[in-house]
Amino acid sequence: MCNYNFKSDSQPKFLPMSRDEMEALGWEELDILLISGDAYVDHPAFGPALLGRWLLAHGFKVGIISQPDWKNNELSPLNVMGRPRLFAGITAGSMDSMLAHYTAFRKKRKDDAYTPGGLAGARPNRACLVYTGMTRQAFPGLPVILGGIEASLRRTSHYDFWSDSLRKSILLDSKADLLVYGMGETSLLTLAVRADSLERKSPAEYLAGKVSLIDECKDVRGIAFVGRPEDIPDQLHSLRLPAHQEILDDPKYLIQATLDLERQVHQACRVAVQETEGRLVLLNPPNPPMSREEMDRLYSLPFARAAHPSYTQPVPALEMLKTSITSHRGCGGGCSFCSLALHQGRLISSRSEESVLQETAEMLKNLPKGRRARQRGLAISDIGGPTVNMWGAVCEFTPESCTRTSCLFPTICPGFKVNQSRHVSMLRRVKSLPGVSQVRIGSGLRYDLGMRDPEALRAYIGEFIGGQLKVAPEHVSDSVLTLMRKPARGLFEVFLNNFVRVTRQSGKEQYVVPYLMSGFPGCNDGDMRALAVWLAERGWRPQQVQCFIPTPGTLATAMYYSRLDPAGNIIYVARTDAERLRQHQILLGKDPLGAARLVRQKKSAAASR
Ligand code: SF4
Numbered sequence: 001m002c003n004y005n006f007k008s009d010s011q012p013k014f015l016p017m018s019r020d021e022m023e024a025l026g027w028e029e030l031d032i033l034l035i036s037g038d039a040y041v042d043h044p045a046f047g048p049a050l051l052g053r054w055l056l057a058h059g060f061k062v063g064i065i066s067q068p069d070w071k072n073n074e075l076s077p078l079n080v081m082g083r084p085r086l087f088a089g090i091t092a093g094s095m096d097s098m099l100a101h102y103t104a105f106r107k108k109r110k111d112d113a114y115t116p117g118g119l120a121g122a123r124p125n126r127a128c129l130v131y132t133g134m135t136r137q138a139f140p141g142l143p144v145i146l147g148g149i150e151a152s153l154r155r156t157s158h159y160d161f162w163s164d165s166l167r168k169s170i171l172l173d174s175k176a177d178l179l180v181y182g183m184g185e186t187s188l189l190t191l192a193v194r195a196d197s198l199e200r201k202s203p204a205e206y207l208a209g210k211v212s213l214i215d216e217c218k219d220v221r222g223i224a225f226v227g228r229p230e231d232i233p234d235q236l237h238s239l240r241l242p243a244h245q246e247i248l249d250d251p252k253y254l255i256q257a258t259l260d261l262e263r264q265v266h267q268a269c270r271v272a273v274q275e276t277e278g279r280l281v282l283l284n285p286p287n288p289p290m291s292r293e294e295m296d297r298l299y300s301l302p303f304a305r306a307a308h309p310s311y312t313q314p315v316p317a318l319e320m321l322k323t324s325i326t327s328h329r330g331c332g333g334g335c336s337f338c339s340l341a342l343h344q345g346r347l348i349s350s351r352s353e354e355s356v357l358q359e360t361a362e363m364l365k366n367l368p369k370g371r372r373a374r375q376r377g378l379a380i381s382d383i384g385g386p387t388v389n390m391w392g393a394v395c396e397f398t399p400e401s402c403t404r405t406s407c408l409f410p411t412i413c414p415g416f417k418v419n420q421s422r423h424v425s426m427l428r429r430v431k432s433l434p435g436v437s438q439v440r441i442g443s444g445l446r447y448d449l450g451m452r453d454p455e456a457l458r459a460y461i462g463e464f465i466g467g468q469l470k471v472a473p474e475h476v477s478d479s480v481l482t483l484m485r486k487p488a489r490g491l492f493e494v495f496l497n498n499f500v501r502v503t504r505q506s507g508k509e510q511y512v513v514p515y516l517m518s519g520f521p522g523c524n525d526g527d528m529r530a531l532a533v534w535l536a537e538r539g540w541r542p543q544q545v546q547c548f549i550p551t552p553g554t555l556a557t558a559m560y561y562s563r564l565d566p567a568g569n570i571i572y573v574a575r576t577d578a579e580r581l582r583q584h585q586i587l588l589g590k591d592p593l594g595a596a597r598l599v600r601q602k603k604s605a606a607a608s609r
Pocket residue numbers: 332346394395396397398399402403404406407408413414415416417
């Protein structure tokens with residue numbers, strides 16, 4: 001019998017992945033089966049562990065099947081723990097499966113950081129679709145719920161770079177029952193409670209698939225479902241997105257649909273509706289961000305911070321994240337190429353300082369025994385979220401009626417309030433704990449925000465970056481930066497001067513590691529040369545560079561698809577591999593026209609003046 005009250009004790013070291021493990025816990029059947037395209041790593045940075053333990057803490061028996069063998073048609077790998085009582089929850093993993101498999105030039109990747117041994121090929125392309133099909137085959141009639149980044153960002157019609165086509169909502173493509181978008185804890189728990197009550201009322205009908213979970217859950221926030229015209233609320237409470245066919249006929253409607261969705265994730269009362277071939281996909285309003293208390297409860301769960309013991313090889317992503325601590329979620333930046341705002345939202349959910357200290361204390365308890373390990377101490381690789389200096393940020397206006405698509409661009413909204421000095425004080429408290437040898441901020445720092453609090457910025461740079469500060473100017477051409485919704489070049493240069501001054505004062509050797517991008521919609525070869533020259537003038541060799549990948553759902557992808565800017569003006573888009581590669585080569589300094597030559601010319605012109 002489920003008791004929905006939160007209870008974090010008496011959780012197992014790992015959630016079960018086999019019948020033996022299930023039976024060792026005294027469970028005869030699962031309530032919920034989570035199926036993931038990633039290896040099962042019991043760490044709060046990994047979705048299935050977070051959701052599985054959250055549901056378990058509310059009384060549901062949860063098992064995990066990780067990277068099931070989809071090529072095996074005869075024996076369903078999903079059957080190892082039997083049919084779950086309530087539903088299966090499916091995620092492609094921490095990344096869209098197509099992005100995990102292919103490079104910006106559509107070449108197959110050889111590695112996968114979320115798989116033991118880092119080997120590629122453990123999950124299928126379009127994993128949500130394949131896993132839904134497998135679940136339907138293994139457990140006919142069992143409700144299937146999609147979640148995770150692949151489902152979330154493909155929740156309405158979207159451009160798919162890998163097939164170069166407009167695809168329907170993944171809900172229609174996969175034929176799953178429901179889709180949870182965004183961070184899933186609240187919605188999934190509500191769905192579990194509703195499913196539990198339905199199943200208890202009529203177990204035989206539920207088992208036979210004769211009871212509709214959709215009908216029972218049409219009011220649940222943060223979900224998408226295929227509905228009927230009578231499910232659409234009145235005009236004030238609904239938002240008609242351009243229909244799939246309208247977008248096919250005129251790509252400008254993908255821009256409109258994306259801008260509408262960016263606003264809908266704020267508007268707590270509006271249901272977004274999209275029609276596709278006579279069917280209606282309804283997106284309920286999102287959940288409000290988790291409260292500090294909820295965040296603290298969630299992160300207080302007893303994660304093993306290790307990969308499941310059945311794996312014989314390390315999971316590379318865990319090695320990177322093992323000693324990182326998530327202090328908050330969400331990002332107010334609204335960069336046009338980033339999927340975060342559409343997934344985690346622009347409003348920030350933060351943990352309390354005490355909760356972060358508590359997690360550090362748990363990590364200290366679990367340090368390996370022995371003198372050398374004690375001497376080394378605990379080196380925390382990151383305390384952060386999508387943007388490190390947004391911990392504790394709040395909107396002091398009314399986010400439900402906000403029509404902006406970024407809290408920071410083109411200017412920092414006066415309603416966006418963040419106390420970065422408090423954040424620094426939290427980092428210092430963690431660092432002062434006995435046994436902690438160092439604390440770093442590995443997440444990106446938003447420098448325009450940082451410059452609002454020079455004291456805090458000095459502390460970030462002087463105490464927590466370990467020699468390298470990651471910032472993401474992405475470009476230096478102001479027209480491209482505007483399309484990216486990034487601060488102008490001038491501001492970045494002011495920041496760099498600040499950085500150099502603080503670094504000199506501290507007497508340390510420190511560098512800025514700028515993240516840069518080629519091939520962005522609206523960026524032409526001239527813009528790339530301007531960036532290459534800018535780098536060459538400083539004697540910088542770019543390290544963190546990427547060619548823009550039009551991932552599903554973002555505004556930048558809609559620009560790439562439509563060749564229009566958000567105002568409807570035609571823009572240049574490097575669409576062919578040759579055009580994209582050329583821009584990338586320019587950035588890497590391999591330009592046949594020679595950025596280096598341009599720099600030499602500029603220098604000799606300056607010398608002769
Ligand atoms: S009102 Fe300002 S701070 Fe609040 S959500 Fe809108 S842009 Fe962000």
